[in-house]
Amino acid sequence: MATIYEVSKLAGVSLATVSRVMNNNANVSDATRKKVTAAMDELGYRPNSIAQSLASNCSNSVGLLVSELQGPFYGPMMSGIENTFRNQGKHLIIAAGHSDEEREKQGIEFLISRNCDGLILHVEAVSDDYLIKLSKGRTPFVLINRYISELSDRCILLNNINGGYLAAKHVLEQGHKNIAYISGPLWKQDAKDRLEGHKQALAEFNLEFDENLLFQGDFMEASGYEGLKALHQQTHPFTALICANDEMAVGAMASARDLGLTLPKQLSIMGYDNVFFTRHVYPQLSTVNYPINEMGRMAADWVLSHVYQKQTPPLQTLFEPELVIRHSISRQ
Amino acid sequence: MATIYEVSKLAGVSLATVSRVMNNNANVSDATRKKVTAAMDELGYRPNSIAQSLASNCSNSVGLLVSELQGPFYGPMMSGIENTFRNQGKHLIIAAGHSDEEREKQGIEFLISRNCDGLILHVEAVSDDYLIKLSKGRTPFVLINRYISELSDRCILLNNINGGYLAAKHVLEQGHKNIAYISGPLWKQDAKDRLEGHKQALAEFNLEFDENLLFQGDFMEASGYEGLKALHQQTHPFTALICANDEMAVGAMASARDLGLTLPKQLSIMGYDNVFFTRHVYPQLSTVNYPINEMGRMAADWVLSHVYQKQTPPLQTLFEPELVIRHSISRQ
DNA sequence: GTTATAAATGTAAGCGCTTACATTTAATGT
DNA sequence: ACATTAAATGTAAGCGCTTACATTTATAAC
Incomplete structure (x- = not known):
């Protein structure tokens, strides 16, 4: 060379x-x-961009940490980010954190040590304190799907409480009274928020939340399958099941079929995220839209604005979910 | 710092x-x-790993170029690669080529200029000559889903001719005689190969390929939708439709529904790739398995072996597709 | 033709590391 | 105690660039 x-x-x-x-x-x-x-x-x-970046202390590349490289959720997020940067001549360095504290830290440190000018983090396992400390460092970062009050101006969030509320309200409005719920891991804030919104809606309808109808999943398909199976075995009856994301909902659908339940007649199922395949399952899944692609773009804009002093569209930090009504909820 | x-x-x-x-x-x-x-x-x-890599001329990171960051196909591929590298302390730098010659070149050059020790490329638009020239350079690379005879030892491939053959044979064995086909862009080798296998099976059954029943799509869902719509408008009848990938198949399914066709009774549909949501569509899609995750791992092993002189499981270069029979093909 | 000023170019010191080679120190054998 | 050798450490050049500053050259004003 x-x-x-x-x-x-x-x-x-x-x-x-x-x-x-x-x-x-x-x-x-x-x-x-x-x-x-x-x-x-x-x-x-x-x-040699390595040499450039050593000499100039600017690498024109931004680091992205996601939990997984695969899955219908992260794809659109990475894509939204990459699209925004491509036109600006910025490059992306992607690492995966696998929802594991050690790996998330490693990933962040790698990205920093690679002279990334800025970071976009979708982290789950790392502590608030760690991130607050990180914010004192020299590499600016923005957080997706995580709220830390000290860092609130750089948290790009979906209003998950509202999302959980919207989902439950819709199901309640269709006349369901006994609603089972498969949550995400409750140590994750988004899982907690969605459940909280769910409970709010229930309260508004003067219904009590039945702990027996709660199954804690892990946001993956298999736990949706297991969740419905477990819920089906206990004695409290239910006519609807709300899942904290679409993948678990799809797992639950498979489970329902194995259990001999016709959908949506015998069991209504509701998802969350509106990932792209929800239109294609049968019955088409009603869900809550998570504008993750836009949020990714927004995170990229944040970096463009704060790190590279570029003009961007106005920055927005809180996004609102929207109900997507399809055919998986029956009227009671 | x-x-x-x-x-x-x-x-x-x-x-x-x-x-x-x-x-x-x-x-x-x-x-x-x-x-x-x-x-x-x-x-x-x-x-500072930038300085390390400038001084030592080794970055412990390998570059990955994919066409898209999203989609059910690339996710498992990236994931397979990342998983293999993580345990070996190697990092991944990912760029997107968007099936565009200029962007693919840019991406490759960026990865090289970032001192990647090796490259894993899933490229489509760049010419054979370019890659052959690239192979004379100092950065070793392995190709996924592309065959160049001069570089055959570093091409990790699915036997697409056989895959196309398998799909068509299965449909033919179910008694279909008039089979429509939605191909990928025929300038792409894999699209060509799948179609060739398709034709081979037809020939084996003494059937002629009817050009009127061919629609050239672009591997994306929308083109599956449009494809079936177009095929439905022309006069030659058909009882089955084979799509060159699952996303187009799913688009075609939506189209079929809009056209008032009941699946699979009035129209059998076959996909290709076996992406994860094919189990969840209705009717469950019969398809051809593309072991992309394993192929990603293999590519990573190739790099581990050729670039880092590590011991790896034996390297394999050609992978075989497998028929996945579900419920989208009816017996004629 | 001078001089003042701006534009174009060059010089050289780093950026934060690695590594060949030189030097010092410790360990061993006699 | 001394030479011999190995182990531990230090010195300094260099990886391929950027950039502050110095110098040269062109341009304009008088």
């Missing part, structure tokens, strides 16, 4: 001049610019 | 010694090692 030195020699100019035409910031005469670019072409020169 | 220099000063040793304990390769006495690690802890020292 040719270096800047060889280019400068071939073009008959100094290193600094070559650097200047690369970053076209300073004054370079047209004639020498031509000479230099010609030399670059001839040598097939590509700047 | 503390640098190695400050650590060395605090510990009262030289830079080199600090470096040695970090890379624990050379001989360092226990006493000084203790002193150094203590100093590191006290300063909260984190090595």
Whole structure:
């Protein structure tokens, strides 16, 4: 690989001049610019961005930490972020945290040590304190789907309480009185919030939340399957099941079928997230829309604005969920 | 951020010694090692991996280029790769190529310029020549889902001809004689191969391929929808539709419903890829399994073996598809 | 033709590490 | 006690760039 030195020699100019035409910031005469670019072409020169970033302390790349690289939820998020950055010449370095404290920390440290100019974090396991401490460091970051009051201006959130409320209210309005609930892991804030909204709606309808009808899942399909099976075995009856996300809802649907329940007649099921396949399951799943792609874009805009001082559309920090009514809820 | 220099000063040793304990390769006495690690802890020292990688010309990170960051296909692939690397202390830098020649090149160049030790490429738009030229460079790479004879030892492939054959044979065995086909973009090799396998099966059953029953899609859901709509409007009848991937199949299913066709009675539909939601659509989609997660792992193993000289399970380059029979094909 | 000023270019010091080589220290054999 | 060798540590060059500052060259004003 040719270096800047060889280019400068071939073009008959100094290193600094070559650097200047690369970053076209300073004054370079047209004639020498031509000479230099010609030399670059001839040598097939590509700047070593590692060296650039060491010397300039700016890497034009931002770090993204997600829990998983796969799944219908993270895909649109990564995609929204990447799309926003691509047009601005910023690159993405992605690491996975797997909802594990140690791995999340490792990921964050890797991204920082790679000279990322900014970070977008979707972290779950790491503590508030850790993040607050991190915020004193030199690498700015924005948080998706996590609220820390000390860092509230950089938390991009969905109103999950409202989302849980919306879902339950819809089911209640269809006449259901006994509603089972498969939650996410209750140590996660979003899982807690969704359940809280659920309870609020129940209270509004003067219904009590029945702990027997709660199953704590882990946001994955299998736990939806297991959850419904378990709920079905206990004695308290229910006509509807609300799941804290779509993947568990889909697992529950499979379970329902194995249990011989016809959907939605014998059991209404409600999801959350509105991931793309919910339109395609049978019956089409009613759910709550999580505008994760937009939230990803917003996080990217935050970085563009705070790290690179770019003009962006106005920043928004709280997003609202929306009810998506399809065919998985029957009228009672 | 503390640098190695400050650590060395605090510990009262030289830079080199600090470096040695970090890379624990050379001989360092226990006493000084203790002193150094203590100093590191006290300063909260984190090595700057950019500087490491500039100095050592090894970054312990490998670049991954995918077409899209989202979608049911790339998720498991990225995940398989990341899982393999995580345990080996290698990091992943991911870029998206969007099936566009310019962007694929940009992505590759970015990854190289970031000192990636090796590359895993899922590229579609870039030419064979470009890749052959790239292979002369200093950054080793492995190709997923692409065959170039000059580079055959580093092409990790699914036998798509066989996959197309398997799908068609199954449909034919169920008694269908008039089969429509929605292909991928025929400039892509995998799309071509699947169609070729399809035709082989037809020939085996002494049936001619009817060009009127071919619609060229783009592997995305919408084109499946449009495809079936278009096929339905022309006059040649058909009882089955084979789609070159699951997303188009799902689009076609939606289209079929809008057209008032009952599935699978009035129209049998077959997919390809076996992405995870195919089990959940209605009727459950028969398809062809694409072991993309395993292929991702294999690509990672290739890098581990060829770039980092690690011991790996034996490398395999050609993978075989498998028929997945569910409920979307009716007997004629 | 001078001089003042701006534009263009060059020089050289880092950025934070690794590593070949040199030097010092400790361990061993006699 | 001394030489021999191995282990531990230090010195300094360099990875490929950026950039503050210095210097040269062109431009304009008189």
